[in-house]
Amino acid sequence: MNVAVVKPTPERALGELFATARDRLPGSGIVSEVREAAFAEFAKRGLPNRRVEEWKYTDLRALLREVAPLAAAPDQAALAKAATAVAALDVIDAYKLVLVDGVFAPKLSDVSALEAGVRLNTLSEVLEDRDNKVRGDLLLTNATSDVMVSLNAAMATDGFVLNVDDNVALKKPIHIVHVATQTGTAAFTRSLLRVGKGAQATLVESFAAAAGAQTYQVHDAVVVWVGDDAQVQHVRLVEDSHDASNVSTAIVTLGAKTQFNSFNLTSGSVLSRYQGFLRFGGEHANATINGVNLLKDRQHGDTTLVLDHAVPHCDSREVFRAVVDDRAHSVFQGRINVHPDAQKTDARMMTRALLLSDEAEADNKPELEIFADDVQCGHGATTGALDESLLFYLRARGLSEKEAQALLIQAFVGEAMESIADEQLRELAIATAERWLAARG
C-alpha cells in the first residue's frame, strides 16, 4: 500500500515561509547564500521544543506553534497608525529610529539629527550594497548556534547598522522603536552596533503595538561590539500587545576595560523569550545584566542569559526579578561559563520571583561551569509571595490591598532597576512598571 507522507501543517508552512518571503528579503549573491544556509538549518531543526535543553521551559512548538508569514511592508495607513504609537512612546530625549512591521520608517525617525561621530545605515541598504564584500557577515555570528538566530538571519528584512567612532561620547541615547501594525504576521529585524574604543553610547529598544495590532510575532536580534575602554548602556522595554509573541536575541562582545550595563523589562507579549549571549573578550571589563518580568493573565516570559568569561579579571552581576500574577509563567535561565584561563573572574547572579497568585509559576535555572580555580562565582534564588506582615502594616496605615501590593512590588523590582545609570531611562522603566501595576486595578 502506498501511503503519501504528509508533513504536519507547521512544517509544511515552514517551507512556504521562506519561499514566499524571498522576493522581499534584501541582498543577493553572498547574502542570499547566507540566508539559504540559515533557513536550511532552521528547516532541519524546526522550532525548538522542550527536549532542546536551552528551551526546556519555553517550548516554542507548543507555545508559538508556527512562524507567522512575513508582514507586508507598511503602507501609508500603517505608517499613520505607527506614528500614533511612536508618539506615545516618545517620552525620552533620544535619537529615535523606528521600524514599522520590520521596515525602517524614515519619516518617523530622527536620522538627520544624529550627531557627528555616529554613522548610520539601514540593514537593508548594507545588505544590498554589492561593493561590500563582507555584507553577508551581518547575518552571521559565532556566538551561538541557536536556531531562532538562524531563522532571524534567513528572514531579517531591516534594522540598523550603527557605528560610534572611537572616543565619541553620545549626548543622547539611540532609541530603536519596533512597532507592529498588523495582525497575524511576523517581523524579522536585526541591528548591529559597534561602539569604538573609549566611546560612550546608550541603546534603548522599545517594542510596542499600534492600535488594533494583534497576535503578531516579533523576531529580533541585536549584535553589539564594545571597544576597549568604552561604556555602553542597553535598555529594553518589551510592551508588545498581550497576544503578541516576541523572540529576541542580544549578542554582546566586550573589549578590555569596558563597562556594559543592561536592563530588560518585559511586561508585554503573551509569549516572550529574551536571550542574551555576552562574551568578555578583554580583561578588566565589567558587566551588569539586570532584568524584570512583569507577567499576568497567561503570559509566558523567558529570560535566558549566557555569559562567557573567556578572559581573566572581569566582573559580572546579574539581578533578575519576576512578578508573576494570575496563571502567568516566568522563566529565568542564567548560565555562566568561566573558561580555563579566566582567573580572578567575579561573577554573581541573583534571581527572585514574586508569585501573586496560587497558579502563577516561576522557573529558575542557574548553571555555572567553572574551569578556572581562582574565581569568585555565586548565585542565589528565591521564590515566594508578598510578606503578609508587611502588607498588613501598610494596610493598617490606610493603603488598600492593591496599593499595598503595588508599593511592595515596586520595591521588589526596584532592586533590579537601581543599576540603570541614566536617570531618564530609570524613570522610564519605573513608569512602565507603574503602568503595569495600575492596570492590575
Add this chain to the structure above:
Amino acid sequence: MSALLEVKNLQVRVEDREILHGLSLTVNKGEVHAIMGPNGSGKSTLSHVIAGKPGYEVTGGEILFKGEDLLEMSPDERAAKGVFLAFQYPVEIPGVATMTFLRTALNAQRKARGETELSTPDFLKKVREVAASLNIPQDMLRRGVNVGFSGGEKKRNEVLQMALFQPSLCILDEMDSGLDIDALRIAADGVNALRSSDRAMVVITHYQRLLNYIVPDYVHVMSKGRVVKSGGKELALELEESGYAQFEEQAA
C-alpha cells in the same frame, strides 16, 4: 460623653486556641486608658484585632467604633476612619522610602474620607514639622521604612505617623519598650500633644514609668484574655507594688 470604642464580650481564637475569652472595654472620646498585664495575657492580640490583622478568628462578641461595626471593615477602612495602632514590633520595609510611604498612606486615608490629596510642598512641610518636634533627623526619612532603624527609632517613627495621620483612636502597644529615658520623654510629649477632647488613647505598657508621662484616666489589668480589674491611675502604682499574682488567680 459618647463612646468611641466599645469592645463587648470579645472572644478571639488563633489557630484553634482561644486567646481572648469575653473581653469588654469601653473608651470614650477624650479619655486615656492604660492596659497592663503579664506577658501573654492578650494585650497585643486585642490591639491586632482592633486594627484588623488577619489570622484572628472572632468567635463571639463585637467591636463598635463610633457606633459602627469595626469587624466588618478592612484594615485600611479602619485606618481611614481614625483607628491607629502603634505596633509593639514595627516591621522593616526595604525599598520603600519612608517619605513615599508616609505620603502614600496619608493620601490614601484622605482619599478614602473624600478629602483632597495633600500637595507635595504641604506634605513635606507637615512631615518636617512633626519630625522636628519628635527629634527625628531628616536622613531617617530618606531611608527605607524602619530599615536599619534602632528599636527606639522605630518607636519614634510610629509616633511620627500618629502625629501625621491625626487618628481619633490611638492604640500604643508598648511604645516605651526600647526607648531610652530622653527618647521616652520626647515620644510621650508627642503623644500628649495629641491628647484632645475628641480623641482617645489606649496605652499598653508594662511599666508605671510611662504613665507618669502619659497620665491615664483609667487603668485596666488584663490576665489570661480578660480584663480582671479596672480602676484609676493609682491602680498602676498598686501593680508596681504587688505584681500580677493576685489577678492571675482571679482569672484562672
